[in-house]
Amino acid sequence: MSFVHVCICISVLVSQSLSVNKDNFKSCDQSGFCKRQRNYEPGESTYIALLNSLKTTSTSIELQLLNKKNSVKLLLQVIGLQDNTIRVKINELSPLKLRYEIPYGEVITKQPVQQEIKVDGSSQKGVTFTVGDTTGVISAEPFRMDIFSSNEPVISLNARNLLKFEHMRVKPGWFSSIGSGLKSWFSQPFRETPQPDPPNDDHEAESDHKEGENEEGKEENEENKEDEPKDEPNMWEETYKTFTDSKPNGPTSVGMDISFPGFQFVYGIPQHADSLALKTTKNSDPYRLFNLDVFEYDIYSPMALYGSVPMMIAHNEKKTVAVFWHNAAETWVDISSNVADKTIFSKVADFVQGNNEIPQTDTHWFSESGIIDLFIMMGPRPKDVFRQYALITGTTALPPLFSIAYHQCRWNYNDEADVAAVEENMDKADIPFDVMWLDIEHTDGKRYFTWANDKFPNPKDMIGKLSSKGRKMVIIVDPHLKKDDSYDVYTDAKSKGYFVKNKDGSDYEGWCWPGTSAWPDFINPDVQQWWASKFVYDTQPGSTPDLFVWNDMNEPSVFNGPEVTFLKDLIHHGGVENRDVHNIYGLYVQKATADGLVLRSGGRDRPFVLTRAFFAGSQKYGAVWTGDNMGEWSHLKISIPMILSLNIAGITFSGADIGGFFKNPDAELQTRWYQAGSFYPFFRAHAHLDTKRREPYLLPEENMKIVRDAIRARYSLLPYLYTQFYLAEKDGRPIMQPLWVEFPEETATFGIDDNFLLGPALLVRPVTEQGATTANVYFPGSDQIWYDVQTYAQFSGGQEKNIDAPLNKIPVYQRGGTIIPRKMRIRRSATLSYQDPFTLIVCLDKQAKALGHLYADDYRSFQYKNREYIHRGLIFENNQLESKNFDRNSKYTTKEWIEKIVIAGFKKTPNKIFLKKSDGSTIELGHSFNSENKVLTIRKPDVNISEDWRITIN
Structure with a gap:
């Protein structure tokens, strides 16, 4: 590593270790699509539903939506799903290119089972339908959709007329100059294998569009006027600091308002260091969902953190409902509360009962790309919502018992002697623990899947000594691979073409812990299998059945990247841009790692993998923690709503670093944190490289005994906790619950x-x-x-x-x-x-x-x-x-x-x-x-x- 490179890394680390620098991360005003969507004022909708386009099957309704401003048509699909759930999809009717949709298999485990949907009536004003006990009304002009439970409105889509779907288009003044060859290129799909939905033979037979209609739609799209001013900035290219995002497909954001009449409280959309009940964003940025590496994050803030689950629950004393915004691109959510006059439901007045005024929470969701793919879960009680969401994204896999016990970690235990000394001192103090962790310094120069031979010359023996007392070891394996032609993991990936690409097709390189690094393209299923193969016994040095894995820095973190992460115009498998899949990269890393541990045992043993970055569905692959918190009382306090928010959004196996990752907590704070942490679903102490050693046996005698009692209490409760994890795997219930559940x-x-x-x-x-x-x-x-x-x-x-x-x-x-x-x-x-x-x-x-x-x-x-x-x-x-x-x-x-x-x-x-x-x-x-x-x-x-x-x- 050169002197310049060393200085760059030190500069990054120092700036991040002092406090979060908000200048490193975008505000909504600095994000072109966020600013455009947020500036879209409530008012008269530009969208109407074309009732003469209505098509139905036994499980779906299909309608075209027309943007009156530019004549662009969208396709609305309403699909009935099992267990009182409705799926709503809005896509371009005839896009220049197929827009990205998350494939089945990871987030949504399998194609959801469909349920009968009945069209009860249609008129010039709209369409009424029922799915199970739920009634819906699609109003034609302006377009909106209202969902009712027990004759009361509970969810409204586009009630504030904020639907804004930026259709794909040709850059003004560009298409005509480069001819029909580019037009042919534009017609190619994003993905190699598009996945139409819903998967229903009757639907496909009735909803196929004629070839002539597609061509007419494309010509229409190419010739219409854009629905934004041509000179509006950040539509075709966007610069943040020294980084320029080329936006080869132009502005493609999607947004829509979702209102919850009758509900004052909404929860979810982790990860944020904020209260459990989500707050109004009227005087702040919206809540942001964009996986980022944020050191020493602010608390009570809507800033994005390491993971994103775009799932929100609305709850009142009568009902619980939820929505899941199935989109892996950068997403922002605005929240406001008011008292809504029920006369706004005049078009569906027959369904409205009660007083004229009800509390209402209005939300506005917008993502940079993709489509609108919304799952509406109708409860009616909290546990019903958890079950309904679990049917879509899966449940927390039952972990091995050791993984819900106490874990001892820091960056870093120095060598084999240090590991042995910590274990010996824990035993002398009669403090139980199950797992010893090693951070990045255990590797040979930050080359993952290797050991630093001068510090850890006999890893199998070291692990064997731990396992003789029933203990395990976890080592860190990050997704950035050091650029080094003598490093076989790097050269193997490079030779196979497995790295994420620049927009020109070359391998992307950036800076992380090892220096210049490249990142495997985990969006590619072949790369996931390749990564998994690295964990089998004859491939991973020092591996034993008692060695498990921690995936860090998998947002991914790139020290010299925009907002400390990937460029958005990087290219993944199938020609997909990073902007489309950014928030699921970490999920794929954890999944591939868990697959590797299962492969290692021949499919016999359950894996344990901890991840920092996550998305909806990550619960199927292991545990999550709240990242680089601080050893301060405020961070102990905020850990509780943070973990509660994760749990109600399906990420139940979660916790926070005991004592805080940064700083040096005093004995009282450590004691109180151990007491709290002994009831987290995931219970691990961790500390930064520069902090003082703070293993529990180093505390003053009085504090040590209290901490020991807290840890022992955790161990006594393991049968109860293990039972709760089993029940959670069955029906999606949270482990750590708000009282209202x-x-x-x-x-x-x-x-x-x-x-x-x-x-x-x-x-x-x-x-x-x-x-x-x-x-x-x-x-x-x-x-x-x-x-x-x-x-x-x-x-x-x-x-x-x-x-x-x-x-x-x-x-x-x-x-x-x-x-x-x-x-x-x-x-x-x-x-x-x-x-x-x-x-x-x-x-x-x-x-x-x-x-x-x-x-x-x-x-x-x-x-x-x-x-x-x-x-x-x-x-x-x-x-x-x-x-x-x-x-x-x-x-x-x-x-x-x-x-x-x-x-x-x-x-x-x-x-x-x-x-x-x-x-x-x-x-x-x-x-x-x-x-x-x-x-x-x-x-x-x-x-x-x-x-x-x-x-x-x-």
């Missing part, structure tokens, strides 16, 4: 994001203020009882209380009416607890009832997909506790057993307690009763968790 009618919960639920049963209120010794806890549910998990003290729901929370306490409460399985024996790692017995914590509700789940398998392989698991239902009712098999087709056997049962909220001392086993035998059990806190403890039932049994309390 379980209490959807309780309006007091809608704005709360400092209390949360872990699964349905645990209420957690982390202490996030320096020096605080109390915390305001909101106990939801006026009919609920909540039990302190340490003392079993009872609190009534439907109220907020100020709770004592000295440094050694985090307020955590178990919900009455729930049963939580725990493992109470202290082990060095979760792997060593596989055969340990369970303790059941039963907290009774006001009716003296409780219900819980217990799921177990081998904790590491895919054999659970072959029914090798146990899913038990635990039911307490009428003074009987019973274990039932919730899945009679399961066939797994285990040595795990029940060693103790704790029943909180029991009224009086029992006389005798009997256990009836599956073989019909009955035995009397020992017990004790604490009359002060009303806790009954049943000792040593000694029944296997796979058996049916019943305990009767007399």
Whole structure:
């Protein structure tokens, strides 16, 4: 590396390590398409629906939309999907080139199952249709679409007339000078294999456009006037700082307003360091969705961060609905709230009931390219929305047990001796952990898939020593490959033509950690397979079954690129520009890595891959974290709504760096952060290269013991957490939940994001203020009882209380009416607890009832997909506790057993307690009763968790 190159890298790192420099990232005014779309004022719509073009099938409606201003026609498709979901697509009727659509397979796992759509009537004013219990009205002039549930409007499209679809066109004064050859080139598609939608034979037969109509449409498009002034800047070329985006296809942005009448609160569209309930953007930039590497990001900001999920949930006490904007280009979302007069629905007045005024949230979505492809999920409750979204993008894959335990990481553990010393000191302090992580310094000169032989000469032995105590190792593998003709991974990719290309067809090169680097084109399926092959044992040096992977810098981060990332006019597989696929690059990196780990084991073992960049659907491939946060109280506090936002948008396996990546948190902040982090779905400590060492055993004795207790509490809850991950894989439910998910009618919960639920049963209120010794806890549910998990003290729901929370306490409460399985024996790692017995914590509700789940398998392989698991239902009712098999087709056997049962909220001392086993035998059990806190403890039932049994309390 030259001196100049070293200076460049140091300059970038220093500028980024001080604070986020907003000048490195665009505002809306500096983005040509954002400024054009945002300046498009509500008013009379330029679009009308041509009702004489109506075509229907059993599952779809098709209409042409006409832009009255320039005569350009669009194609509107409304498709009924399973489980109360509607898909709305708007595309050019006859584009000069096929516009990019995300193919099936990664974001949308497979073609959605379609549902019957009934056209109930049409007139000169519009079309009325139903999908399941949902009614829709398409109004003709101006075009808009209103969606109703129980005769109440819940979603409106183009109600504010902000539909703006920049059609493909020829640059003014350019086409005529270069002749018909260019016209022929323009007719070529973006992708090698376009994917028409919906995939329905009847639809295809009825909706094919005649060849003459296509040609007429193309001539029309070529000759019409543009709907923007010809001299408006940034339409055909755009410069930001020293970078020029050539925009070879011209302005192609798409935008539309989506309103939520009746809803004051909307959530989602991560990733932003902001409150859970999204705020109005009237006096700020819109929320931006564009995957970027942002060091020391600002909080309470709509700035883009590392990942993007364009999914938004609207919730009120009656209903929950959601929309998913299926577009991988840079996207911005404006939000405003007002009180909407219901007379705006005059065209559909028959469906409107109630008062004249209702709360309303208006949103305005716009993307730089692609099409409008919108999924509308009609709920009607939060869990319905999560299930509906999961049917589209998939669920979080059940992770191996070790990965939901505690992870120890920093940039960087220096060498094999350092790794051994950290492990030894953790053991001396009796602090359990499951994973040791190595950052970029473990490699040979930042060449991934290599080891620094002077520091890590025997990686297999190092990993073997960890695995002897049930532990694993994770190493970083970033997507930038050092330009080095002696580096075989680089030369292999180069020889195969696998790198992302410049617009002239040459390999793109930029700067990242190794210096000059190139980036594999993960949009190409062949590149994904090639990358996956690098993780098999005979290809990846030092690899063992206990080595796993972390993908960082995969936004992608390019130190000398515009906004520290790719140029938008770079070219991917199939001639696709980066502007079309930018936000899914990181998803493909993680998917290919996970595929490699599965390939490595011959398809037997579950992978673990952590990613920084993500998109909708990334939940299928591993975990996510909130990136380069700071060791400050404000970042501890913001981590909670950030992770909640990820969870409700499907990215459930998520967390934040404990202690903050940057800076040196004091002992109090570290302690409070460990307490909070022990309830994150993903639990990892991490720190920057320049920070002081802060492994938990280095804390002052008092703090170390508190942190140790927090980590041990996490380990005791792993059976409950693992069960929640299993249930999440089945139906898409979040792991870490806002209170309104379980209490959807309780309006007091809608704005709360400092209390949360872990699964349905645990209420957690982390202490996030320096020096605080109390915390305001909101106990939801006026009919609920909540039990302190340490003392079993009872609190009534439907109220907020100020709770004592000295440094050694985090307020955590178990919900009455729930049963939580725990493992109470202290082990060095979760792997060593596989055969340990369970303790059941039963907290009774006001009716003296409780219900819980217990799921177990081998904790590491895919054999659970072959029914090798146990899913038990635990039911307490009428003074009987019973274990039932919730899945009679399961066939797994285990040595795990029940060693103790704790029943909180029991009224009086029992006389005798009997256990009836599956073989019909009955035995009397020992017990004790604490009359002060009303806790009954049943000792040593000694029944296997796979058996049916019943305990009767007399």
